[in-house]
Amino acid sequence: MASPPRSSSPGSFPPGSALLGGLRLALYLAWTFLLIPVQALAVALRLPLRDRLPLLYHRVCARLVGIEILVRGTPAGSGPVLFVSNHSSYLDITVLGALIPGSFVAKSEVAGWPLFGMLAKLQRTVFVERKARGTVGRQRDELKARLEAGDSLILFPEGTSSDGNRTLPFKTALFAAAGLRIADRPLTVQPVSVTATRLDGIPMGVAFRPFYAWYGDMDLAPHLWQAFRQGRMTVEVEFHPPVTIDDVGSRKALAEHCRAAVAAGVARAVTGRPQPLSQPAPQPLAAKAGAVPPAAGAEEKAGVESAAPRSAHRSGHETEADAAC
Numbered sequence: 001m002a003s004p005p006r007s008s009s010p011g012s013f014p015p016g017s018a019l020l021g022g023l024r025l026a027l028y029l030a031w032t033f034l035l036i037p038v039q040a041l042a043v044a045l046r047l048p049l050r051d052r053l054p055l056l057y058h059r060v061c062a063r064l065v066g067i068e069i070l071v072r073g074t075p076a077g078s079g080p081v082l083f084v085s086n087h088s089s090y091l092d093i094t095v096l097g098a099l100i101p102g103s104f105v106a107k108s109e110v111a112g113w114p115l116f117g118m119l120a121k122l123q124r125t126v127f128v129e130r131k132a133r134g135t136v137g138r139q140r141d142e143l144k145a146r147l148e149a150g151d152s153l154i155l156f157p158e159g160t161s162s163d164g165n166r167t168l169p170f171k172t173a174l175f176a177a178a179g180l181r182i183a184d185r186p187l188t189v190q191p192v193s194v195t196a197t198r199l200d201g202i203p204m205g206v207a208f209r210p211f212y213a214w215y216g217d218m219d220l221a222p223h224l225w226q227a228f229r230q231g232r233m234t235v236e237v238e239f240h241p242p243v244t245i246d247d248v249g250s251r252k253a254l255a256e257h258c259r260a261a262v263a264a265g266v267a268r269a270v271t272g273r274p275q276p277l278s279q280p281a282p283q284p285l286a287a288k289a290g291a292v293p294p295a296a297g298a299e300e301k302a303g304v305e306s307a308a309p310r311s312a313h314r315s316g317h318e319t320e321a322d323a324a325c
Contacts, residue, residue: 021229026230027064031057032119038132039122049051051101051151054123058097066232069095073239076190080147081242084258086266087156088164088213090220091227092194097123102152105143105177126153143177146186153177164196164213165206165270167263170255178254179245188242191258193265198234203272210301238265266315 035057042050062069075081083100085092093104096249104120108127111117126146128139146153155177157170180187196204196212204212211230214223227233240261248254 024228055319058094068234070236076242079151082189083154086167161215164209170259172255175251186246190242191240191261195269202233236269
């Protein structure tokens with residue numbers, strides 16, 4: 001792996017510094033163990049704080065680890081939303097957790113992981129059995145109950161993590177929850193692109209993106225330690241226009257549309273150039289029957305960029321949020 005760029009900030013720790021890594025790790029653990037009893041109490045008593053505290057937790061963690069988040073677009077704000085995103089690292093958990101007041105959908109194995117399993121439970125993660133077909137009905141009912149209660153959920157429909165340079169195919173089966181109707185209205189689904197783009201201000205490219213991306217047969221502990229030791233990483237998050245299954249007609253079409261939007265956002269961030277969608281933006285079925293379609297473009301609306309705090313948390317190539325329905 002190529003050596004990371006060196007920071008030129010006066011008085012800063014050099015990237016790759018064990019001292020920097022140790023300091024960040026100590027602060028991260030201290031912050032985590034400080035908030036665990038508070039969040040546990042909020043969850044036990046069903047206080048509104050249980051939904052707001054994870055936002056604060058992830059934002060502070062992100063600052064501690066040195067991740068700068070640039071945001072384009074706007075998260076859907078009304079009613080429960082199913083956010084679907086590409087996935088390249090356990091760091092995606094904190095990046096999205098710092099921006100979205102919601103819970104992740106994760107494989108059931110995560111619940112048993114040391115520390116990370118407990119953190120996942122405290123954020124009220126929905127755990128699913130990806131290979132047990134007999135539990136599909138129960139899992140669907142659990143997702144529906146959470147959505148009907150007004151909770152937003154975050155799903156990684158690739159089913160695993162990528163190298164961060166591309167978007168893997170979306171698994172249609174993971175969009176089972178997207179067909180649910182809440183209060184007789186179709187569930188809002190919002191595609192989200194997450195891309196690590198810079199390390200200490202220098203474009204990552206293929207050589208440096210593995211400092212963020214965790215995939216293939218990489219070991220977790222060395223990669224996590226490396227992430228704590230590096231300089232500042234910039235991660236770009238793009239929220240694309242929301243869509244419903246009624247807009248596209250089927251679960252498969254919805255998965256294809258979301259994947260096209262997410263892939264275009266990742267390509268745009270990786271190359272720094274606009275990328276058109278590989279298919280037209282969806283039109284409501286009524287419009288296809290002859291009604292005047294709403295204004296829509298092949299590219300997503302770009303919102304004002306903003307920086308937010310960030311960090312690292314939870315682990316696994318198919319991490320807490322490597323989801324399945």
